Amino acid sequence: MRQDILTGPERRRRWAIAEKRRIVDEAGAEGVSVAEVARRHDLTRQHIYQWRRELQAKGDLPTVATVFLPVEISSDDGRTERGGDADLVHGYQVEIVVRNGRSVRVASDVPDVIVQRMIRLAEAP
Structure with missing residues (x-):
């Protein structure tokens, strides 16, 4: 069995909060597919959903407003x-x-x- 050991710089990309916010906003636009946005930025859909949750938890992204309806x-x-x-x-x-x-x-x-x-x-x- 062969194993490769990678040395050198870390292979993960680091995303700035502003970049995450821009991509999450792009994915949240009406009529836009999250999968399309993820492919365009070489991400998975899960990245975008996770970033959305993180931004909402920090208060950096508004949650969907609650609307009261007549009853x-x-x-x-x-x-x-x-x-x-x-x-x-x-x-x-x-x-x-x-x-x-x-x-x-x-x-x-x-x-x-x-x-x-x-x-x-x-x-x-």
Whole structure:
């Protein structure tokens, strides 16, 4: 069995934060394939995904904003009321199912800021 021992400078490329950010931004553009960007820069897709997570964790890359949508609240007797008035939902428990299938259950009187944080945590990998 033959083994080669490599000597000399390290073979890994080093990427500056600015370069990583530029490539992650390029891969995040609408209609762009992450695989295409990775090939263009001689990377794997995993590099780009890892860099995205690292940049988001450091706060160097904004995460996708949470958007609240109008809701309808149905009572047991079939009446439906539109959301938006805080008095309508007082005392209710709300269940929110996020993109990855996890759910968050909160009382209706929990402040929006706390609910947003809980949703971000539930959506985290």
